[in-house]
Amino acid sequence: xxxxxxxxxxxxxxxxxxxGCGSLAAPVEAVLSTxxxxxxxITVPASNPPANAPVVVSQNDSLAAFEGTLEEIYTRVNPSxxxxxxxxxxxxxxxxxxxxxxxxxxxxxFFGQPQSPQSxxxxxxxxxxxxxxxxxxxxxxxxxxxxNNHVVENADKIDVTFTDDTVASAEVVGxxxxxxxxxxxxxxxxxxxxPVAMGDSTQTKVGQLAVAIGNPFGLENTxxxxxxxxxxxxxxVSSNSNATTPNSGASYTIPDIxxxxxxxxxxxxxxxxxxxxxxxxxVTAAIESPVRASAGVGFAIPAAIVNKVVPNLIxxxxxxxxxxxxxxxxxxxxxADAMSLDSGxxxxxxxxxxxxxxxxxxxxxxxxxxxxxxxxxxxxxxxxVVAIDKQPVKSFDDLVTYLAQATEVDQTVxxxxxxxxxxxxxxxxxxxxxxxxxxAVQADLRxxxxxxxxEGVTVTPEIANSMxxxxxxxxxxxxxxxxxxxxxxxHLNGSYKSAFINGQFMxxxxxxxxxxxxxPVNTIQDLQSALQQTKSGQAVTVTVLRGGEQVDxxxxxxxxx
Numbered sequence: 128x129x130x131x132x133x134x135x136x137x138x139x140x141x142x143x144x145x146x147g148c149g150s151l152a153a154p155v156e157a158v159l160s161t162x163x164x165x166x167x168x169i170t171v172p173a174s175n176p177p178a179n180a181p182v183v184v185s186q187n188d189s190l191a192a193f194e195g196t197l198e199e200i201y202t203r204v205n206p207s208x209x210x211x212x213x214x215x216x217x218x219x220x221x222x223x224x225x226x227x228x229x230x231x232x233x234x235x236x237f238f239g240q241p242q243s244p245q246s247x248x249x250x251x252x253x254x255x256x257x258x259x260x261x262x263x264x265x266x267x268x269x270x271x272x273x274x275n276n277h278v279v280e281n282a283d284k285i286d287v288t289f290t291d292d293t294v295a296s297a298e299v300v301g302x303x304x305x306x307x308x309x310x311x312x313x314x315x316x317x318x319x320x321x322p323v324a325m326g327d328s329t330q331t332k333v334g335q336l337a338v339a340i341g342n343p344f345g346l347e348n349t350x351x352x353x354x355x356x357x358x359x360x361x362x363x364v365s366s367n368s369n370a371t372t373p374n375s376g377a378s379y380t381i382p383d384i385x386x387x388x389x390x391x392x393x394x395x396x397x398x399x400x401x402x403x404x405x406x407x408x409x410v411t412a413a414i415e416s417p418v419r420a421s422a423g424v425g426f427a428i429p430a431a432i433v434n435k436v437v438p439n440l441i442x443x444x445x446x447x448x449x450x451x452x453x454x455x456x457x458x459x460x461x462x463a464d465a466m467s468l469d470s471g472x473x474x475x476x477x478x479x480x481x482x483x484x485x486x487x488x489x490x491x492x493x494x495x496x497x498x499x500x501x502x503x504x505x506x507x508x509x510x511x512v513v514a515i516d517k518q519p520v521k522s523f524d525d526l527v528t529y530l531a532q533a534t535e536v537d538q539t540v541x542x543x544x545x546x547x548x549x550x551x552x553x554x555x556x557x558x559x560x561x562x563x564x565x566x567a568v569q570a571d572l573r574x575x576x577x578x579x580x581x582e583g584v585t586v587t588p589e590i591a592n593s594m595x596x597x598x599x600x601x602x603x604x605x606x607x608x609x610x611x612x613x614x615x616x617x618h619l620n621g622s623y624k625s626a627f628i629n630g631q632f633m634x635x636x637x638x639x640x641x642x643x644x645x646x647p648v649n650t651i652q653d654l655q656s657a658l659q660q661t662k663s664g665q666a667v668t669v670t671v672l673r674g675g676e677q678v679d680x681x682x683x684x685x686x687x688x
Contacts, residue, residue: 262341262398274397301440326406328429341398353389360384382528450560452484514543580612593626
């Protein structure tokens with residue numbers, strides 16, 4: 128199976144004369160009176176038809192009406208769309224460092240003409256500029272411009288180009304990485320600023336017309352046409368905006384994403400998706416594609432989220448997302464069976480409860496044991512959320528979507544849960560989502576040598592305390608285990624809950640490796656040294672602390688994949 132990529136669409140290469148902005152006047156009237164047909168044209172008879180005869184429109188008339196609608200949308204909406212050019216400074220000491228330079232998300236950048244290396248002598252640090260381009264749109268007459276956060280993240284200089292070729296310097300007013308939205312501001316007269324008309328994305332239906340306007344590949348004023356192809360998608364929010372795949376360590380997700388087949392490409396990020404009335408129903412943000420270009424699956428952040436987040440960014444520079452303080456998965460038949468529930472039971476299984484978070488304070492239970500389902504260890508036993516404020520929860524995505532659309536920080540919600548098969552009602556007062564996701568500085572212990580197959584971190588006093596261990600406990604905490612690895616086959620346990628340590632959430636609760644074949648393992652470096660001495664087929668004894676008790680496990684190494 129080819130690997131698919133969810134690609135943040137932002138920048139590409141900086142080309143002259145990228146796109147513009149403007150306004151939306153009265154909504155465009157829908158002029159399609161009959162569906163387009165592929166057979167022969169239907170014509171009105173030459174003789175006078177009966178008074179009650181239906182009005183019949185030819186195929187050519189329908190096509191002309193459709194084209195007229197698109198022309199009107201473009202004429203009215205395109206002046207509201209702008210091109211955004213971003214510049215980031217960076218210093219390198221030699222040209223050999225170029226491959227490792229940080230890049231804006233999406234595609235590579237041109238750095239100018241690199242010098243041919245005449246010698247291998249060290250060079251003084253040199254300053255270079257990385258350039259990228261994205262899209263945006265005019266929000267109001269005060270000069271606020273909306274785009275994706277990943278378009279302007281870490282930019283040192285931002286310029287906005289309008290359709291009349293006016294170029295204005297922009298300042299960042301506020302950003303919200305968790306919704307991938309950012310607000311810029313330009314200093315221009317109100318007469319030059321023509322805001323978009325925002326639509327109601329909650330009324331959007333699959334099959335409706337979808338028109339994208341932006342700057343794909345730096346080509347200004349580009350309109351593409353398609354349809355709304357799906358609703359209710361989930362888009363991962365990565366802690367690292369350079370990540371392009373859905374499994375790149377994302378801690379949160381953007382719910383209720385609109386999917387469209389209207390072609391969108393790198394450079395479209397921050398542009399708009401409008402309906403047949405010329406109203407914005409979404410902000411184009413990502414595509415799923417094996418080729419880093421349009422493959423007919425594009426994603427737009429819904430207008431409902433934009434309307435909720437942007438005013439807060441303008442007023443305060445940030446947005447507080449309501450937060451339950453738990454992570455979970457959608458219940459599926461095999462998982463339900465493992466919990467002695469009906470195989471047709473729907474809901475969201477609570478896997479982890481963040482210590483001292485809203486869910487923890489309300490007494491929700493996370494999963495406390497593991498079972499094997501199709502050769503994979505999965506966690507079970509936690510509460511299953513089946514409703515929130517009496518709204519059915521059939522999947523974990525339903526829970527996320529309701530929190531995003533219908534709740535605020537400090538609001539109290541009522542969760543209906545199944546606990547050991549019995550229904551209970553629990554009230555939870557939502558808090559503001561922490562700024563740090565569930566992430567930690569980790570060491571990947573997979574090498575070109577025979578490998579153990581884990582990711583881990585040296586135990587610190589803070590980690591030990593969060594796990595109820597002595598403050599001077601030493602060892603390596605197992606955070607994640609590679610499926611099918613020697614560690615997995617030896618039944619090592621990875622971390623299954625989170626703790627707030629040094630300003631960020633990190634996974635804890637897994638096995639703590641304390642020795643290999645009797646040799647103490649106090650740090651990641653000790654474990655790496657021990658692994659370097661192993662050979663394929665060799666068996667070693669790995670001693671771990673599990674639940675405060677010492678356990679010896681036999682691990683047989685195999686060749687590195």
